[in-house]
Amino acid sequence: MSDFPRRRIPEAAVARLPMYLRILIELTAEGTQQVSSDQLAQLAGVNAAKVRKDLSYLGSYGTRGVGYDIEYLTYQIQRELGLNQSWPVVIVGAGNLGQALANYGGLGGRGFNVAGGVDVDPSKVGSVIGGVRIRHIDDLTNIAQSKSVSIGVIATPATHAQEAADQLVRAGIGSILNFAPVVISVPRHVRVRKVDLALELQILSYYEQMRSKGLRAVPDVADGQTA
Amino acid sequence: MSDFPRRRIPEAAVARLPMYLRILIELTAEGTQQVSSDQLAQLAGVNAAKVRKDLSYLGSYGTRGVGYDIEYLTYQIQRELGLNQSWPVVIVGAGNLGQALANYGGLGGRGFNVAGGVDVDPSKVGSVIGGVRIRHIDDLTNIAQSKSVSIGVIATPATHAQEAADQLVRAGIGSILNFAPVVISVPRHVRVRKVDLALELQILSYYEQMRSKGLRAVPDVADGQTA
DNA sequence: TGATGTGAACCCATTCACAGCC
DNA sequence: GGCTGTGAATGGGTTCACATCA
Structure with a gap:
């Protein structure tokens, strides 16, 4: 009622929100208050445009020319994920x-x-x-x-x-x-x-095997990272 | 050398091969010897066309009108994933x-x-x-x-x-x-x-929250299942 | 006949590139 | 000037539908 059900967020984006959330919480712990999509992308190991698009599904919570207010954005992501309550499992x-x-x-x-x-x-x-x-x-x-x-x-x-x-x-x-x-x-x-632990390892072994065969496998993207 | 590097398999398909592999091993344990893409799809909770396309990346190891020989297919998937050796971790x-x-x-x-x-x-x-x-x-x-x-x-x-x-x-x-x-x-x-356990749970909580808000969320696909 | 293998169509996700706003 | 928000373009993955073959 208070917060009307906004448009549905694409599955792939939903799966990344928890990652952003965790990063925001870490940044807060370090005393940071603002973050740009570029920084966030850097920390999450993804493309900055993706970050902006993902966050835009929540609404327009950034400030052009400045970035996102970490506290506010944290709250919004938590709310969107339903984490303003504690779920019993x-x-x-x-x-x-x-x-x-x-x-x-x-x-x-x-x-x-x-x-x-x-x-x-x-x-x-x-x-x-x-x-x-x-x-x-x-x-x-x-x-x-x-x-x-x-x-x-x-x-x-x-x-x-x-x-x-x-x-x-x-x-x-x-x-x-x-x-x-x-x-x-x-x-x-x-x-x-x-x-599934073994399943994850088996995926990795495929690429390790490719590597050992001298194929440069893939340029690597997945959970991207910076050096 | 013996098995020349075949064309690269799409990432999404690689990620499903371990699942097929596990199912094939289970079927073997039950004494089954042949399986169709339909059956395999049923067991894996995915679309049959997807199964066929995924398996076709390995080569043409099925028999039209019959299906796949489980033992042979098992071997091929293992080989493709590099599982004919034991990887030290x-x-x-x-x-x-x-x-x-x-x-x-x-x-x-x-x-x-x-x-x-x-x-x-x-x-x-x-x-x-x-x-x-x-x-x-x-x-x-x-x-x-x-x-x-x-x-x-x-x-x-x-x-x-x-x-x-x-x-x-x-x-x-x-x-x-x-x-x-x-x-x-x-x-x-x-x-x-x-x-990440919590991350997975947070994704689930999003959809539980949707559900509780009365939104039918999504028709559900993901790791599909049958009743 | 029955199930594979696969081009083509479709759909979702990612990325680009820029208009809009602070 | 700098960074967000987003249409448009691109790319990858999924599904359809059918030619193909045992």
Whole structure:
């Protein structure tokens, strides 16, 4: 109501906003107050025009001839990403990875809190990891509903990932971050993002192999950087 | 020489090959021997035409009217990605994340092995994690060169990530997988991929927020799935 | 007949280049 | 003068649709 739903932002741009946000927060920590699209592009390793276009989707928050006010821009990006609230997330799987995630303190400052963790293993149920009590997976729906959780993280072995996904969907979760190295299938309205260590490494190995074969591979762009 | 450098594969296609590979390996485990682009697309949650085009970059390894021979296709993808050899990787940072990575057994079967781990903290140096002895970061160049490591993983806190990147570059590493939540800058010839939990969650929160505002957000595509 | 392989069309994303404003 | 904001141009990736072949 107060902030009417502005035009939809292209997916690719949305994916970069968190990166800009992080950089802005770092700049604030260093005491900087203004930043130009050129500087920001430099720090993010992308093209300056891209920065300006991305930011323009939020509205016209820059000042011509000057740049962007960091504090104001930070606020706008956070608002756009929905980070003016703290999102409760639930973690499925309390093995190595699940524990690492629960212990990872970095989430609090970035708009999230771990509302709970679940596992199938009875020996894990009841333990407390990173301040989070692990409950049985059958409690998932309870937890999700009582704490209004809409984001779930799958940190199970590959063999149980689909099961975990099904449970999350049944619990009414709308977005899933999948750390298990398998493709999970979910109803179309559920959004999934996947993080897979080996998969990332395999992409890198392709280019390393190209390099070793003497092909200059590509001039490199991707997550661009400066020396 | 034996396999002459075929035309370069588009970046987006390269990024999907590991996913196909994993699915093919799963199918093999289930005893399947043939697969069509339709089936594969279904399992990967992408369009069938995309599967065919992606695979066509490798060469014409399918049989019209039949599909793809899984074993043969698996071999071809592995070869293309350079996975017919095992790539040694070095992990910088032996904290929570670094330990989780070293302990993660899944790498061996997917074309990688942990050649070593390093840290700055003297109390960590000398310990053995996941079968890997942690050494001091000053040994990085030694390790990298003696074991021909070309891929490095940054698992340090954000504050030390740039430092770690510099050391890796100095050690002659060509590709970096960065788990630290900062953008690192490296010379142009070094390839970087970034994995950031909070960043992924922040992307999801954008769409959850859209949803909660009643905007049907997007019809969803991304890592597509079937119900 | 049935599924691949691929030109062509389409669509989204990136980049250019400059008008507009401070 | 300097930097934003954005139409227009470009480029890459996706999808269509069909010729091709087992």
